Amino acid sequence: MKLDRKEILSVLETISIAGEGKNMVESGAVQNVMTFGDEVVVDVTLQTPAMHIKKRAESDITNLIHEKFSADIKVKVNIKVEAPEKPEIKGKSIPGISNIIAVSSGKGGVGKSTVTANLAVTLASMGFKVGVLDADIYGPSMPIMFDVEKSRPISVEVDGKSKMKPILSYGVEILSIGFFTSPDQAVIWRGPMASKALNQMIFDADWGELDFLLLDLPPGTGDIHLSLMQSLPITGAVVVSTPQAVALADAKKGVSMFMAESINVPVLGIIENMAYFTPAELPENKYYIFGQEGAKNLAQDLEVPFLGEVPIVQSIREAGDYGRPAALQQDSPVGEAFVQIARNVVEQVVYRNESLPPTEAVKITTMAGCSSVKK
Numbered sequence: 271m272k273l274d275r276k277e278i279l280s281v282l283e284t285i286s287i288a289g290e291g292k293n294m295v296e297s298g299a300v301q302n303v304m305t306f307g308d309e310v311v312v313d314v315t316l317q318t319p320a321m322h323i324k325k326r327a328e329s330d331i332t333n334l335i336h337e338k339f340s341a342d343i344k345v346k347v348n349i350k351v352e353a354p355e356k357p358e359i360k361g362k363s364i365p366g367i368s369n370i371i372a373v374s375s376g377k378g379g380v381g382k383s384t385v386t387a388n389l390a391v392t393l394a395s396m397g398f399k400v401g402v403l404d405a406d407i408y409g410p411s412m413p414i415m416f417d418v419e420k421s422r423p424i425s426v427e428v429d430g431k432s433k434m435k436p437i438l439s440y441g442v443e444i445l446s447i448g449f450f451t452s453p454d455q456a457v458i459w460r461g462p463m464a465s466k467a468l469n470q471m472i473f474d475a476d477w478g479e480l481d482f483l484l485l486d487l488p489p490g491t492g493d494i495h496l497s498l499m500q501s502l503p504i505t506g507a508v509v510v511s512t513p514q515a516v517a518l519a520d521a522k523k524g525v526s527m528f529m530a531e532s533i534n535v536p537v538l539g540i541i542e543n544m545a546y547f548t549p550a551e552l553p554e555n556k557y558y559i560f561g562q563e564g565a566k567n568l569a570q571d572l573e574v575p576f577l578g579e580v581p582i583v584q585s586i587r588e589a590g591d592y593g594r595p596a597a598l599q600q601d602s603p604v605g606e607a608f609v610q611i612a613r614n615v616v617e618q619v620v621y622r623n624e625s626l627p628p629t630e631a632v633k634i635t636t637m638a639g640c641s642s643v644k645k
């Protein structure tokens with residue numbers, strides 16, 4: 271059969287490469303298409319060395335040509351990788367901390383802190399070294415969730431400097447703005463004070479070696495978020511939402527804040543919390559109290575990964591109040607849900623680190639409230 275180069279190109283226009291918005295012809299990934307009798311050779315240049323993306327591009331091209339023309343065609347896909355040069359991190363990286371993950375939510379009360387605490391203990395139980403920085407200045411909840419409400423960080427000498435020692439609970443190193451306020455005191459941090467305190471907990475703390483530092487951000491998209499992104503090279507952000515329309519609208523704003531060109535923090539994905547309710551006595555029954563798969567659909571619409579769902583379970587609330595994250599019970603449905611989510615988060619971090627350069631701390635010079643961050 272006579273193969274036409276142009277027809278092949280137009281067929282390839284229907285394929286896009288994971289992580290790139292445009293199709294592979296428009297993005298310039300397809301460099302050349304040659305036909306020799308019943309053989310097609312496609313030269314492709316990818317921007318990422320990730321093996322699964324290479325394999326996917328190869329199989330997508332082969333399958334589509336077989337499907338659209340003939341299964342007898344010999345397809346050869348030559349893949350070259352031209353990864354963009356990795357610039358140096360310009361923000362202050364923290365020695366010893368490999369990945370900083372911001373956990374955020376657009377709306378308050380959707381379970382962002384609960385998800386942070388449970389994700390942290392799950393990652394720790396998988397053998398990772400994990401820290402949590404509770405940056406929720408309006409309602410720091412990590413001290414209660416980790417049962418260390420009465421603890422106060424001590425000062426230790428590291429290389430001649432005195433540093434704050436995080437509190438260790440369930441294998442997770444924790445610092446919280448809550449350690450420095452009394453529980454019944456109304457939080458009256460002004461933006462600059464809070465930013466200064468957070469900077470101390472980040473840079474003047476003895477975190478040691480960590481694979482993951484999870485940042486529990488305040489809800490919304492405010493000053494504190496910008497300050498933290500300005501002072502820290504955040505590896506990626508995770509957005510927590512319930513499936514409810516009002517929460518989703520705010521989650522969307524959260525995702526677009528991270529994705530804004532001036533901020534550019536990779537979004538690792540969305541977690542759906544309170545996805546459905548299952549009564550303990552009827553585990554097969556699922557009630558979609560806040561709507562069904564709203565956050566999953568949002569992830570699809572925004573083309574960001576969906577990291578998993580957590581049901582509404584009484585034990586999650588009780589465990590949070592009692593100070594023992596529910597996911598510590600690994601064989602339970604909650605424990606299993608968090609293992610799945612933690613695996614997906616790790617996978618996304620690995621993929622992100624393979625395919626993108628390190629995040630630069632955002633340089634914001636005009637936003638009110640950010641000038642307090644130490645230069």
Ligand SMILES: Nc1ncnc2c1ncn2[C@@H]1O[C@H](COP(=O)(O)OP(=O)(O)OP(=O)(O)O)[C@@H](O)[C@H]1O
Pocket residue numbers: 375377378379380381382383384385406409411488489543544580581582583584586587588590591
């Ligand atoms: N999946 C769940 N099942 C049952 N209860 C939950 C679940 N997720 C969160 N909760 C409960 O909902 C309440 C709010 O959760 P949490 O404090 O984690 O929310 P948040 O989004 O961090 O709130 P904030 O806006 O204060 O930061 C808590 O009492 C928590 O125990």
